[in-house]
Structures are given as structure tokens and as C-alpha cells.
Amino acid sequence: xxxxxxxxxxxxxxxxxxxxxxxxxxxxxxxxAAGAEQRDLLDVAYTVIDSPVGDLLLAATPAGLVRVxxxxxxxxxxxxxxxxxxxxxILAAPERLAAPVRQLKEYFAGTRQRFxxxxxxxxxxxFRRTVVEHLSDIGYGATASYAALAALAGNPGAVRAAGTxxxxxxxxxxxxxxxxxxxxxxxxNYLGGSDAKRTLLQMEAAx
Amino acid sequence: MEVKPFExxxxxxxxxxxxxxxxxxxxxxxxxxWSETFLAALRAYPELQAGANVQAWLxxxxxxxxxxxxxxxxxxxxxxxxxxxxxxxxxxxxxxxGPGDHDGLWAALRTLPQRQREALAYHxxxxxxxxxxxxxxxxxxxxxxxxxxxxxxxxxxxxxxDLR
Numbered sequence: 220x221x222x223x224x225x226x227x228x229x230x231x232x233x234x235x236x237x238x239x240x241x242x243x244x245x246x247x248x249x250x251x252a253a254g255a256e257q258r259d260l261l262d263v264a265y266t267v268i269d270s271p272v273g274d275l276l277l278a279a280t281p282a283g284l285v286r287v288x289x290x291x292x293x294x295x296x297x298x299x300x301x302x303x304x305x306x307x308x309i310l311a312a313p314e315r316l317a318a319p320v321r322q323l324k325e326y327f328a329g330t331r332q333r334f335x336x337x338x339x340x341x342x343x344x345x346f347r348r349t350v351v352e353h354l355s356d357i358g359y360g361a362t363a364s365y366a367a368l369a370a371l372a373g374n375p376g377a378v379r380a381a382g383t384x385x386x387x388x389x390x391x392x393x394x395x396x397x398x399x400x401x402x403x404x405x406x407x408n409y410l411g412g413s414d415a416k417r418t419l420l421q422m423e424a425a426x
Numbered sequence: 427m428e429v430k431p432f433e434x435x436x437x438x439x440x441x442x443x444x445x446x447x448x449x450x451x452x453x454x455x456x457x458x459x460w461s462e463t464f465l466a467a468l469r470a471y472p473e474l475q476a477g478a479n480v481q482a483w484l485x486x487x488x489x490x491x492x493x494x495x496x497x498x499x500x501x502x503x504x505x506x507x508x509x510x511x512x513x514x515x516x517x518x519x520x521x522x523x524g525p526g527d528h529d530g531l532w533a534a535l536r537t538l539p540q541r542q543r544e545a546l547a548y549h550x551x552x553x554x555x556x557x558x559x560x561x562x563x564x565x566x567x568x569x570x571x572x573x574x575x576x577x578x579x580x581x582x583x584x585x586x587x588d589l590r
Contacts, residue, residue: 229551229578232449232550233445233551236448236449236551237445240441243444244440244441247444247457248436251436251461251468254465255468260465260469263431265433298431298433298434299428299429299430299431301431302429302430303428307429307430307432308432308472309431310432310468311433
């Protein structure tokens with residue numbers, strides 16, 4: 220018996236069994252996400268939406284929205300950070316992100332000025348977390364200096380640390396670090412790039 | 427150490443695992459086995475050792491789940507598979523072929539002994555070396571090599587068109 224059995228994997232058999240595979244896999248992935256949610260195995264669910272500041276990755280734990288990632292950060296890199304820092308049990312599962320997606324769309328359409336969402340701040344710790352939690356004190360359309368933010372967070376001397384906290388805000392856009400600008404009038408750094416920051420500030424000023 | 431998000435594992439290996447499940451169980455039960463496999467894998471994933479062969483790990487889980495699905499299918503009353511009306515698309519899009527378009531292959535696979543289907547699936551589809559297939563099936567390397575060869579030969583005779 221001299222059969223061509225040493226080709227691995229067998230291309231003919233593979234392609235014959237691959238018929239209709241894409242549709243089946245799409246269906247199965249949705250089923251997996253639902254099953255994982257039901258069994259409390261979905262530590263991080265994510266989805267990607269388009270926006271005026273580029274594609275945004277939205278990730279949530281069962282506690283709430285945990286990360287907003289800009290396209291220029293590299294979404295794969297953001298997911299790998301989440302795998303390392305929270306859990307590798309991560310799936311694309313848009314259902315858990317339904318409320319954040321809706322509110323962000325409203326925000327970008329100019330019909331929402333405040334987000335009302337459960338937020339999971341676990342990626343910001345210590346003073347950085349205190350700073351991030353105070354960012355929402357700066358109202359829609361307003362701006363504040365890094366010094367003012369440091370004061371809001373209860374440590375007026377920690378201007379530099381306040382700047383670092385903004386730069387590493389895990390929940391940009393939703394937690395408005397874009398409203399913090401330099402006291403010399405320059406726009407300051409932003410995780411999503413200074414163009415994105417300018418876009419958000421102009422959008423809010425025009426509303 | 428770099429840990430891949432599980433989503434990347436699904437994207438990378440989902441198709442091969444589905445083909446293996448289809449070969450072992452047929453197109454209908456395959457989806458249950460696939461789902462159970464990836465749920466079990468998701469549960470165990472954080473404990474998977476760094477550098478492990480992910481595909482071999484998934485195939486091992488799939489093998490276990492195929493047995494479960496096979497057993498529960500055996501307890502169900504036998505259903506005559508529904509055949510699409512001639513001329514209809516059988517409820518599927520006409521652009522993308524479904525497994526039903528390879529009825530010959532399924533029919534041929536169904537006639538193979540379980541052992542031959544398994545040997546074929548784990549070696550020719552999942553790419554496991556015969557030595558590992560033997561461990562998986564509790565058999566010897568020579569025996570699984572023979573099963574795969576016999577199965578492949580029978581498939582080629584019965585369903586040459588699909589396998590060209």
C-alpha cells in the first residue's frame with residue numbers, strides 16, 4: 220500500500236471539510252461568547268467602534284468598562300496588556316459593551332455630555348487613580364490645568380504626577396483627561412495623539 | 427511573559443478544531459463539540475503552561491468532548507438527516523457552500539470505522555504526529571498509521587472528487 224499519507228495536514232481533506240466554515244465559525248464565536256458570559260468565564264469582553272478620533276477599542280470586566288484604547292496604541296498590544304494585567308480570558312463579545320457603545324455614539328453625535336456607566340478603575344492605582352477619579356469633575360466643554368487637577372486630587376504639589384496620571388488614563392474619552400491642558404496654553408500630550416485631543420476639545424467647545 | 431488573549435487562540439485554531447470535529451462527528455454534532463471544546467479551553471487557559479503546543483492541547487480537549495457529544499447523540503433517537511429540496515439552496519446562501527454541498531464526503535466519512543475517522547482527523551487535519559495520535563487514542567503508532575492510511579484510501583475511492 221503506497222498511499223500519499225505523509226502530507227500533513229491533508230490539503231484535499233482539509234478543504235473539503237472547510238466548506239461553509241467562515242459562517243459556521245462566526246456563529247460559533249458568538250455562541251462561545253454567550254456561553255462564556257453565562258458561565259462567568261469571560262473576564263474581559265471587548266469590541267471596536269469607529270469614531271471621529273479613530274477606531275476605539277472598548278473593554279469591560281464584569282465590574283464595568285476597564286479600558287478605552289486608541290488605534291494608534293495598537294489594539295493587539297492593548298489586548299495583550301489586558302491579558303497580562305487582568306486575565307487572558309478575553310473574547311470579542313460586543314454584548315457586554317452595548318451601553319458604552321451607545322453612550323459614546325451619543326457623545327460623538329453631540330447629544331450626551333456625561334457618561335453614566337459602571338467603570339472599573341483597576342488599571343489605575345494609588346495617586347494616579349485618585350487623579351483619574353477627579354477628572355470627571357471637569358465639566359463638558361471646560362478645561363483645567365495640570366496644576367488645578369493636582370489640587371482637585373488633593374495634592375497641589377504633584378503637578379507632574381497628575382500629568383503622568385492623565386497620560387496613562389486607562390479610560391480616555393469616557394474619563395475626560397482631554398480636558399486637562401498646559402497652563403501655557405499648549406494642548407499637552409495625549410494617549411490618542413494631540414490631533415485626537417484637539418478634535419475632542421473643539422467638538423465640546425462647539426456644542 | 428507574553429500571554430495571548432484567548433480571542434487570538436480562537437481565531438488561530440478555531441478552523442482546524444472545527445474540521446477535526448466535523449471529521450469525527452459529522453457536520454451537525456461538530457458544532458456542539460467545538461463549543462464545548464472552546465469553553466473548556468477558556469476555563470483552563472490561564473493555567474496552560476508557557477510554550478505549550480496550543481493546537482495539540484485543543485485537539486486533546488476536542489477528542490474528549492467528541493466522546494461526550496457522541497455518547498449523548500447515541501442516546502437521542504436517530505433522525506434522518508434533512509436533505510435540501512432539489513433546486514433549493516437548502517436555506518443557505520448560494521454564494522457560500524455549506525457542509526451539505528459535500529454530502530458525498532460526509533456519507534463516505536460516516537461509513538468509516540470510528541478509529542479510522544479519528545486517526546485521519548488527528549493526523550491529517552490537526553497535524554499531530556502518529557506517535558501523539560497513538561497516545562491520544564490509546565493505541566500504537568503502527569496501528570494508528572494503518573487506520574489513517576486505510577481510512578484515506580477508502581475516502582479516495584468513494585469520494586475522489588472532493589479530495590482531489
